[in-house]
Amino acid sequence: MRKFFPCAALVLGAITFANAGAQEQAPAGAAAAMSAPKAAALSAADKAAAVDLLAQRLPANYIFADAGAKLAAAIREHLAKGDYDKAATRAEFAELLTAHMRAVVPDQHLSARYVERGAMPDMTREQRKKGPPPEMKKRMAEMGKYWNFAIEKVERLPGNVMYVKFDAFQQVDLVKPAATAAMNFAANGSAMIIDLRENGGGDPKTVAYIASYLLGDKKVHLSDMEFRADKETTTFWSNPAVPGAHFGPDKPVYVLTSGDTFSAAEDFTYTLQSLKRVTVVGEKSKGGAHPVAPFRIDPYMIAIIPVGRSINPITKGNWEGSGVQPDVAIAADKALTKAHALALQQVLPEAKDPQDRQLLEKKLGELQAALQ
Numbered sequence: 001m002r003k004f005f006p007c008a009a010l011v012l013g014a015i016t017f018a019n020a021g022a023q024e025q026a027p028a029g030a031a032a033a034m035s036a037p038k039a040a041a042l043s044a045a046d047k048a049a050a051v052d053l054l055a056q057r058l059p060a061n062y063i064f065a066d067a068g069a070k071l072a073a074a075i076r077e078h079l080a081k082g083d084y085d086k087a088a089t090r091a092e093f094a095e096l097l098t099a100h101m102r103a104v105v106p107d108q109h110l111s112a113r114y115v116e117r118g119a120m121p122d123m124t125r126e127q128r129k130k131g132p133p134p135e136m137k138k139r140m141a142e143m144g145k146y147w148n149f150a151i152e153k154v155e156r157l158p159g160n161v162m163y164v165k166f167d168a169f170q171q172v173d174l175v176k177p178a179a180t181a182a183m184n185f186a187a188n189g190s191a192m193i194i195d196l197r198e199n200g201g202g203d204p205k206t207v208a209y210i211a212s213y214l215l216g217d218k219k220v221h222l223s224d225m226e227f228r229a230d231k232e233t234t235t236f237w238s239n240p241a242v243p244g245a246h247f248g249p250d251k252p253v254y255v256l257t258s259g260d261t262f263s264a265a266e267d268f269t270y271t272l273q274s275l276k277r278v279t280v281v282g283e284k285s286k287g288g289a290h291p292v293a294p295f296r297i298d299p300y301m302i303a304i305i306p307v308g309r310s311i312n313p314i315t316k317g318n319w320e321g322s323g324v325q326p327d328v329a330i331a332a333d334k335a336l337t338k339a340h341a342l343a344l345q346q347v348l349p350e351a352k353d354p355q356d357r358q359l360l361e362k363k364l365g366e367l368q369a370a371l372q
Contacts, residue, residue: 042090046298051079053297054097054112061305063228063290067105074104090114090300097303106321108288109263111304112297119296125230128293131171141174149175150202153195154182158363159351161343162189162247163336169202169264172209179206180243183213187245190350191252191343194268197282197332201263204236204291211268212238214277216249222271225291227308252346253278254339257324258332261285267310269324274314279342281328282335289318334371341367 055072062068078084078100087093097112132140144150150168157163164182169175186192192214208222220238227233247253255269255278266285272278290306297303310318330338344364351357 042088042093044085047084047087047093048079050093050298050301051075051084051097054295054303057295057297057303057305061229061293061295061307062105062110063226063306063309065228071101071104071110075100090298094301107290107306108286109290109292109304109306113302113304115300115302118300119298119302120294122295123293125227125232131173137174140171144170144174149178150199151175151178151182152198154185156189157193157340157343159340159344159347159360160188160190161340161347162186162192163195164192165195165198166210166265167198168200169204169206169210169268171203172205175203175206176209179210183210183242183247184244187213187247189247189251190347191254192247193254193256193336193339193343194278195256195336196261196265196269197256197258197335199261199265201265201288204264204267207264207268207271208236208238209242211272212240212242213246214249214253214272215275216240220275221313223267224311224313225308226311227291229307249277252343254343255280256332256335256339257282257285257326258335259283259286260332261324263288266319266324270312270319273324273327274312279328279339280324280326281339281342282326282330283332284323284325284329285319287319287321287323289320330371337367337370341371 055076058071058075059065059068062071075097078096083100084093084096087096091114094112094114098110101110101112102108131137147167149170150166152165152167153163154165155163162185164186204223204225211222215238217240219240222236222238224236225234253272255272257265257269257280261269261282262285266288269278269280269285270289273280289310291308291310292304293307294302295305309320312318328338328342341364344360344367348357348360348364351360
């Protein structure tokens with residue numbers, strides 16, 4: 001079941017308190033903290049004002065200025081034709097705006113959203129760099145603890161294959177203790193499987209933090225993010241000094257993907273695949289490589305606008321629109337079985353104990369039979 005994860009404001013595909021899918025029941029205190037009064041009725045004047053604001057923000061902020069201008073022209077045309085008249089609520093209006101924008105530019109990060117609690121004022125780039133305000137960060141921490149910061153499972157599989165499932169990459173300063181514990185547990189494995197099949201994105205700093213456990217004792221240039229409006233590029237490097245035990249650069253690592261793997265999860269996969277550090281098993285990912293920022297277009301609506309693009313230092317490109325291609329293509333529901341079988345094939349030659357070897361050969365046979 002997909003969960004509700006609070007994430008930072010300027011990240012790959014995760015907006016503060018954005019719903020990642022069907023929600024499990026949150027703790028009572030956290031649920032109460034996210035309740036809010038209903039927005040006022042939506043008038044024709046409200047729609048026109050929202051379209052006007054959005055049409056101003058798109059050319060000024062979308063990563064490609066010419067595409068931003070086309071987007072602005074398209075939504076103004078839809079307004080003039082009366083295509084928004086049928087939207088009775090802000091949620092319906094946001095859905096229409098999103099569909100109309102993506103019909104022009106098929107960017108899966110680009111959207112409009114209804115915010116029941118009320119939309120926050122726009123933040124400057126400097127404010128976004130500082131992170132969310134204290135009260136929001138407190139709520140994020142409370143929800144993060146309840147969901148164990150989206151680290152769904154850490155498990156030792158037969159053959160000393162470590163399995164770690166990340167369902168989001170939470171804001172780095174909140175997730176570090178839990179992520180460190182998970183990666184330290186996995187450090188003694190003979191192989192590792194990292195499951196990102198339900199990971200819809202998060203903080204690129206967390207991507208770099210976790211990737212650091214899989215690399216060597218020298219800094220590695222992982223990726224760049226170029227921001228058009230700010231004329232600025234942010235560079236991400238691995239950190240050999242991440243705390244505790246490291247899995248290191250040599251043992252096999254398998255990353256599981258699906259059609260729902262998105263944004264920062266794709267960043268992690270694409271980056272390590274480009275470095276030839278991991279084997280990607282599963283389905284082609286969703287295809288979103290643009291970091292985003294929220295812009296208020298109505299007291300109860302925001303536009304999620306891609307304000308930058310990821311650039312890989314090896315490929316000089318990214319996965320926008322194309323997704324990350326798996327090294328071993330297989331249906332998502334069989335990816336874990338396949339990756340475990342591949343891992344056992346790697347570790348079996350190192351099994352010295354005859355009894356242990358026999359057990360692992362039996363397990364490998366069971367996994368291979370399940371894939372038939």
